[in-house]
Amino acid sequence: MTTRGIIDEIAHNCLLSASRRLSRIVTSLYEEELRPHHIKASQFSLLVVVAKAGPVRRSDVGRYADIDPSTLTRNLAVMVANGWIEEVIAGDDGRGNPLQITAKGRRLIVAIAPGWRRAQQRVRKLLGSDRANILTSLFSVSNV
Numbered sequence: 001m002t003t004r005g006i007i008d009e010i011a012h013n014c015l016l017s018a019s020r021r022l023s024r025i026v027t028s029l030y031e032e033e034l035r036p037h038h039i040k041a042s043q044f045s046l047l048v049v050v051a052k053a054g055p056v057r058r059s060d061v062g063r064y065a066d067i068d069p070s071t072l073t074r075n076l077a078v079m080v081a082n083g084w085i086e087e088v089i090a091g092d093d094g095r096g097n098p099l100q101i102t103a104k105g106r107r108l109i110v111a112i113a114p115g116w117r118r119a120q121q122r123v124r125k126l127l128g129s130d131r132a133n134i135l136t137s138l139f140s141v142s143n144v
Helices: 003-013 015-037 041-053 058-065 069-081 103-127 129-139
Strands: 085-087 099-101
Touching: 003 015, 015 041, 015 103, 041 058, 041 069, 041 099, 041 103, 058 069, 069 085, 099 103, 103 129
Parallel strands: none
Antiparallel strands: 085 099
């Protein structure tokens, strides 16, 4: 196969490029709705994981969200500083204490819900219901 043929094959069939582009488009739709609440889409996703699974260890949050440790640490620090989540004091040294959502974090989720629903509708329209359902069946955090 020629170099041009390989480039054409990748340009037309690359799941990596297509999924990264889809991710950027979808993220921008949610970010638009989340902006008034001063929370990023990545933090919102983690907030939902902590709310659903909590109290939960940081390593489990990272595993459930499939996020690298440095990005996880950075986002969780912002979330703790904003009072959306907190450590559950479980040991003497504070290392490895589980996280849980706070009342402020729960109120934030409730406040965000209308915008989240609008973003959901926009993404469902973009993808079509069948594709949206496949996406959520493959990658939702409902198993947390």
